[in-house]
Amino acid sequence: MTDIDLKGRLALVSGASRGIGRALALELAKAGAHVIATARTQGALEELDDAIKAAGGTTTLVPMDLMSEDGIEQLGQIVTDRWGKLDIMIANAGALGELTPAAQVKAKTWQNVLGVNLVAPARMIR
Incomplete structure (x- = not known):
């Protein structure tokens, strides 16, 4: 992915602290x-931020729970006020829930599960 030139682009990655989200955030920054x-x-x-800086990239860290009532709206306003655009959005955060028969899931x-996997990405797109 590092052969793609994304200079001047702004990317938002949810669930960026580990796994696929972390890898994507790092590659986008590279x-x-x-x-x-x-x-x-x-x-x-913060560990991701260190890795991105070591690779010569830049990042803004936004610790937040996608299930918070106002978090996504506040993030959207910050992006609008500070950058006025968003070029790339990766809604990577996800919740699995319990591996049990559906009738036993609380x-x-x-x-x-629905909030993180469906509602939060829809709110982020909006």
Whole structure:
């Protein structure tokens, strides 16, 4: 991916603290994009920031829980006010819930899985 020139582009990656989200954020930064990295884990975001800086990239860290009432709206306003655009959005954050028969899954678990995997990305797109 680093052979793609993304200089001057702004990318937002949710779930950027580990796994696929972390790898994508790092590669986007290596390609020249400024990465807005979101995740719930502050420490892991800071480790990502160190890796991006070591690779010559730039990032803005936004520790947040996608299930927070106002977090996505506040993030959208910050992006609008500070950059006035968003070129790339990767809604990588996800929730699996419990691996158990559906009849045994608690309502709160369903709400979290649907909220993180469906509602939050829809709100981010908006």
